[in-house]
Amino acid sequence: MTSVTNVSGTTASLTLNGSSVPLGDSTTPHTTTLDWLRDQGLTGSKEGCAEGECGACAIMVARPGADGTSATEWVAVNSCLVPVAALDGQDVVTVEGLGTIDRLHPVQQELADRGGSQCGYCTPGFVCSMAAEFYRGGRARAEPHHAAGQIGPNGFDLHAVSGNLCRCTGYRPIRDAAFALGLPEDSDPLAQRCHAEPTPARHTRLVGDGAEFVRPADLPEALRLLAERPDAVLLAGSTDVGVELNLRGSRPKVLIAVDRLPELRGLQFADDEVRIGAALTLTEIERKLDGRVPLLTQLFPQFASPLIRGGATLGGNLGTASPIGDATAALLALEASLVLSGSGGERVVPLSDYFTGYRKTLRRPDELIREIRIPLPLAGLTAFHKIAKRRFDDISGVAVAFALDVVDGTVARARIGLGGVAATPIRALRTESALEGMPWTRESVEAVASVLAAEGTPLSDHRASGPYRSAMLGQSLLKLHAQSGTTPQDVR
Numbered sequence: 001m002t003s004v005t006n007v008s009g010t011t012a013s014l015t016l017n018g019s020s021v022p023l024g025d026s027t028t029p030h031t032t033t034l035d036w037l038r039d040q041g042l043t044g045s046k047e048g049c050a051e052g053e054c055g056a057c058a059i060m061v062a063r064p065g066a067d068g069t070s071a072t073e074w075v076a077v078n079s080c081l082v083p084v085a086a087l088d089g090q091d092v093v094t095v096e097g098l099g100t101i102d103r104l105h106p107v108q109q110e111l112a113d114r115g116g117s118q119c120g121y122c123t124p125g126f127v128c129s130m131a132a133e134f135y136r137g138g139r140a141r142a143e144p145h146h147a148a149g150q151i152g153p154n155g156f157d158l159h160a161v162s163g164n165l166c167r168c169t170g171y172r173p174i175r176d177a178a179f180a181l182g183l184p185e186d187s188d189p190l191a192q193r194c195h196a197e198p199t200p201a202r203h204t205r206l207v208g209d210g211a212e213f214v215r216p217a218d219l220p221e222a223l224r225l226l227a228e229r230p231d232a233v234l235l236a237g238s239t240d241v242g243v244e245l246n247l248r249g250s251r252p253k254v255l256i257a258v259d260r261l262p263e264l265r266g267l268q269f270a271d272d273e274v275r276i277g278a279a280l281t282l283t284e285i286e287r288k289l290d291g292r293v294p295l296l297t298q299l300f301p302q303f304a305s306p307l308i309r310g311g312a313t314l315g316g317n318l319g320t321a322s323p324i325g326d327a328t329a330a331l332l333a334l335e336a337s338l339v340l341s342g343s344g345g346e347r348v349v350p351l352s353d354y355f356t357g358y359r360k361t362l363r364r365p366d367e368l369i370r371e372i373r374i375p376l377p378l379a380g381l382t383a384f385h386k387i388a389k390r391r392f393d394d395i396s397g398v399a400v401a402f403a404l405d406v407v408d409g410t411v412a413r414a415r416i417g418l419g420g421v422a423a424t425p426i427r428a429l430r431t432e433s434a435l436e437g438m439p440w441t442r443e444s445v446e447a448v449a450s451v452l453a454a455e456g457t458p459l460s461d462h463r464a465s466g467p468y469r470s471a472m473l474g475q476s477l478l479k480l481h482a483q484s485g486t487t488p489q490d491v492r
C-alpha cells in the first residue's frame with residue numbers, strides 16, 4: 001500500500017503537460033518516471049537501455065534557471081533513471097505535451113520536414129532534448145559556427161543531442177532540423193513558463209513496497225533522518241542510483257533526496273576559494289562558473305551527455321567513489337577539499353585523504369557531502385584528458401587532470417589527478433615531485449613521462465588493458481607539453 005500524501009498534506013502529483021496528475025496508489029519509492037509515464041498511457045517516451053545511454057526516454061523538467069537569463073529553464077533528463085517520487089510537485093513535459101497532430105511543435109515540424117525520423121523509436125527523446133535547447137535562454141546570443149560546426153547559425157548547440165542515439169536515420173537530417181529552428185514565439189506557453197518562478201521543491205514522504213522516499217525540507221532534517229537510518233541511500237541526480245535500481249535490482253529501504261536542499265546548492269567565489277554546493281547539477285555549475293575554473297570548463301563537455309549532466313552532481317560523483325569518476329580526478333588536481341556535514345557538526349577533509357579503498361571513503365553513514373572547496377589562486381596550466389572509446393558520452397578508460405604552474409620556463413608546482421589506474425582516484429605524487437623544479441622542455445617532459453606511466457596499478461578490463469592505460473598516462477604528459485607551446489596556458 002502506498003501513501004501518496006506528502007508531508008505538507010498535498011496529494012503527491014506532477015504537473016504533467018500542464019495538468020496536475022496524482023502519482024497514484026501503485027507508485028513506490030522505486031518506480032521510475034519512465035515506467036510511471038507509460039502506466040499513464042503516455043507511451044511516447046521509450047525505454048532503449050534503462051541506463052541513461054540512449055536518450056529514448058528523455059523528458060523535460062522545469063528547473064531554476066542556471067545562467068541568469070531566465071527564472072526557470074526546461075532541462076532534459078533521462079526519465080528511466082529518476083524515481084517519479086523525486087518529481088513530486090514539479091512541472092514535467094513529455095513529447096505528448098509538445099505538439100498536436102494538427103499543430104506540431106517547431107522541433108517536430110523541422111524533424112518531419114527534413115527527414116529526421118525513420119522508425120521513430122528515438123524521435124520522442126530527440127524531440128525533448130532539442131526542445132530543451134530550443135527554449136534555452138542564452139541560445140540566441142551564442143556565436144554561430146563556433147567549435148567546428150557544433151553551434152548552428154541559430155545558436156543551437158548540437159551537444160544538446162549528444163546523449164540521444166539514433167540507429168536508422170543518420171544524424172545529418174537531425175542536425176539540419178536543429179540548425180533550422182527559429183526562436184520560440186512570445187505566446188508559446190513553454191517559453192512563457194521560463195519567465196515565471198521555478199516550482200519550489202515539495203516536502204515529500206512516499207511509502208510503498210516496504211520502502212520510503214523522503215525529500216527533507218532542509219539540511220537539519222536530512223541529517224536527522226540520516227542519523228536515524230544509517231541504511232538510507234542519498235539521492236541527488238539519480239544517474240548512478242537509477243542504474244543500480246534498473247540494472248542491478250537494488251531496492252534501498254530509504255531514499256533521501258538531497259538535490260534541492262538549499263544548503264547544498266550555493267556557489268560562491270571567496271577571496272581564497274571557490275565553494276560549490278554538492279547538489280548543484282554539472283550543467284548548473286558549468287553555467288554559473290562561466291569559464292572561471294578552466295580545468296572544470298574542460299571537464300564538463302567530456303562528462304557523459306547533457307541529459308546526464310542535467311541531473312548529475314559533484315556530491316553524487318564523489319558519493320559513488322568510483323575509481324574512474326571524472327570529476328574526482330579534476331578535483332584532485334585542483335586540491336579540492338570536501339565539507340562533510342553530520343549530526344555532530346561539520347568537518348573539512350582534503351579530497352586526497354577522502355578515499356580509503358575501492359569504493360570506500362572516510363564519510364561516516366550519518367554524514368553527507370555539503371560542499372566542495374577549491375583553493376585560489378588556480379594553477380596557470382590546466383588540462384583534462386579523458387581517454388575513452390568514444391569522444392563523448394563514454395566512461396573513461398583513463399582520466400588525467402593537470403594543474404601546473406610554470407614560471408620562467410620551470411615547473412614551480414605540479415598537481416596531477418588520475419582516474420582509472422588504481423582502486424581509488426589518486427594523485428600522481430611521484431610525477432608531481434619529478435616535475436617540480438624541472439624546465440618545461442620536451443626533453444625533461446619525455447624523461448618524466450615514464451614516471452607518470454608507472455603511477456598506479458592499472459588493471460585490464462573490457463574498457464582498456466593495463467599496459468594501454470599506463471601508455472596513455474605517459475602520452476598524456478607529452479600531449480600536455482605539445483599543447484602548451486612556448487607560452488603555457490590552459491589547454492584542451
Ligand SMILES: Cc1cc2nc3c(=O)[nH]c(=O)nc-3n(C[C@H](O)[C@H](O)[C@H](O)COP(=O)(O)OP(=O)(O)OC[C@H]3O[C@@H](n4cnc5c(N)ncnc54)[C@H](O)[C@@H]3O)c2cc1C
Pocket residue numbers: 051052053233234235236237238239240241242243258278279302303304305308311312313314315316317318319320324325326327367368369370393394395396
Ligand atoms: C550514461 C551515463 C554516463 C555517465 N558518464 C559519466 C562520466 O563520463 N564520468 C563520470 O565520472 N561519471 C559518469 N557517470 C556516472 C554518474 O553520472 C556520476 O557519478 C554523477 O556525478 C552522479 O551524480 P548524481 O547526482 O546523479 O548521483 P546519484 O546517482 O544521485 O548518487 C550517487 C551516489 O552518491 C551518493 N550521494 C549523492 N549525493 C551525495 C552527497 N551530497 N553526499 C554524499 N553522498 C551522496 C548517493 O547516495 C549514491 O550512492 C555516468 C552515468 C551514466 C548513467
Ligand code: FES
Pocket residue numbers: 046047048049050051052053054055056057058078079080081
Ligand atoms: S532508456 Fe536509454 S537513456 Fe533511458
Ligand code: FES
Pocket residue numbers: 116117118119120121122123165166167168169
Ligand atoms: S529513427 Fe529509428 S532509431 Fe532513430
